[in-house]
Amino acid sequence: MFNLFNKDKEKKESANQPVTLRIREVVKETNEAITIYFDQPEPHLDYKPGQFLTVIIHLEGKEHRRSYSLCTSPYVDPFPGITVKRLKGGLVSNYLNDYMHPGKKVSVLRPMGGFITPYHSAHRHHYGMIAAGSGITPIMGLIKSILINEPESKVSLLYGSRSESQIIFFNALDELLQKYPDRLQVIHQLTQPGPDWQGARGRIVAENLQSFINELEQSDGLITKYFLCGPEGMMELSKSALQSAEVPKDQVISESFYMEKKETLSNGNESALAVTQPVTVILEGQSYTFDVTPDKTILEAGLDEEIEMPYSCQSGLCTACRGRLLSGEVKMDEDAGLSENEIAEGYILCCSSKPKSGEIKINIE
Ligand SMILES: Cc1cc2nc3c(=O)[nH]c(=O)nc-3n(C[C@H](O)[C@H](O)[C@H](O)COP(=O)(O)OP(=O)(O)OC[C@H]3O[C@@H](n4cnc5c(N)ncnc54)[C@H](O)[C@@H]3O)c2cc1C
Numbered sequence: 001m002f003n004l005f006n007k008d009k010e011k012k013e014s015a016n017q018p019v020t021l022r023i024r025e026v027v028k029e030t031n032e033a034i035t036i037y038f039d040q041p042e043p044h045l046d047y048k049p050g051q052f053l054t055v056i057i058h059l060e061g062k063e064h065r066r067s068y069s070l071c072t073s074p075y076v077d078p079f080p081g082i083t084v085k086r087l088k089g090g091l092v093s094n095y096l097n098d099y100m101h102p103g104k105k106v107s108v109l110r111p112m113g114g115f116i117t118p119y120h121s122a123h124r125h126h127y128g129m130i131a132a133g134s135g136i137t138p139i140m141g142l143i144k145s146i147l148i149n150e151p152e153s154k155v156s157l158l159y160g161s162r163s164e165s166q167i168i169f170f171n172a173l174d175e176l177l178q179k180y181p182d183r184l185q186v187i188h189q190l191t192q193p194g195p196d197w198q199g200a201r202g203r204i205v206a207e208n209l210q211s212f213i214n215e216l217e218q219s220d221g222l223i224t225k226y227f228l229c230g231p232e233g234m235m236e237l238s239k240s241a242l243q244s245a246e247v248p249k250d251q252v253i254s255e256s257f258y259m260e261k262k263e264t265l266s267n268g269n270e271s272a273l274a275v276t277q278p279v280t281v282i283l284e285g286q287s288y289t290f291d292v293t294p295d296k297t298i299l300e301a302g303l304d305e306e307i308e309m310p311y312s313c314q315s316g317l318c319t320a321c322r323g324r325l326l327s328g329e330v331k332m333d334e335d336a337g338l339s340e341n342e343i344a345e346g347y348i349l350c351c352s353s354k355p356k357s358g359e360i361k362i363n364i365e
């Protein structure tokens, strides 16, 4: 069943339509990571530090979408850039590392994501940044933006990498340290350092986190706020260390790039409906009703009907497919991308939701 109430399905200007960006420069950050800078499109790319672009690549006749965080800040960097680290065996990350060059055009979705913070010159905050590997990417944009916009705020970064040569943005961070010696602190921690390394060694573990958090919590008269981005294990440890230090949850913002898949719902799972169910999605004011079979998520069923529902990671992390449930109930397998407030306000992720009960209506803005 497919019912398009507004018959005129002419492609109108839509926030969810891809835009084409032209590569201006490709910078090799390490032997495993590049930063791709784009020319500013017209009108300029409107993004918040910490957000990501969804890159759309066609390989072997198939479309692939991946999220890559912007490492730049619109307050200081004239050109937007994303940093892509190779993943062993990874399709898109290796393709981008191998084949991007100035002049090449890349299709992306508009910037999205909630790994952001408001800025004000009157803020007196101490930002605790905890990153590892490519997790430094969105944090880099945030650090630059805080330092330029909030003269009374401080930033401390705890940053894990494998070895000296694998530290993404080592020089850029060093330049910021020279420029803001009293307001920026960077603690590099390496798992496989060379013999001359003087800094911290080993994985970021509970002890490192505790001392890092304790130091921040003693900041005189500054309000702390934490941003976490890195492997799942490090994020979990960081969250429990912050909880032990009684840091309120609303002062902690995290972004996951990847999560081991949980056991997904089998068709016979009692929580989701084991029958085909109609679902209505309102997308930028247009209403679409389509059937969702028990083996599909709401996003998969919508895409099968060629409805241009927004999506990127398809694993419940990036929130590109976020919608608000207006009626009915869904079973959401993965909600890691949503904050507690968003869940309380009725937001769901279409890529990991299946119909559960009632007349399901979802509004996607
Ligand atoms: C919001 C968001 C922002 C992101 N920002 C960045 C960024 O700034 N820079 C960056 O390099 N990446 C970033 N990522 C990750 C990126 O989107 C891709 O997932 C990553 O590049 C792997 O894609 P691939 O096509 O190379 O690998 P795939 O071909 O998709 O995966 C190959 C195999 O590796 C597994 N896998 C996928 N990702 C990971 C992972 N991270 N760790 C371990 N195993 C994995 C898959 O399950 C699969 O088995 C971000 C992801 C999200 C959700």
Ligand code: FES
Binding pocket: 310, 311, 312, 313, 314, 315, 316, 317, 318, 319, 320, 321, 322, 337, 349, 350, 351, 352
């Ligand atoms: S597509 Fe990323 S959360 Fe659904």
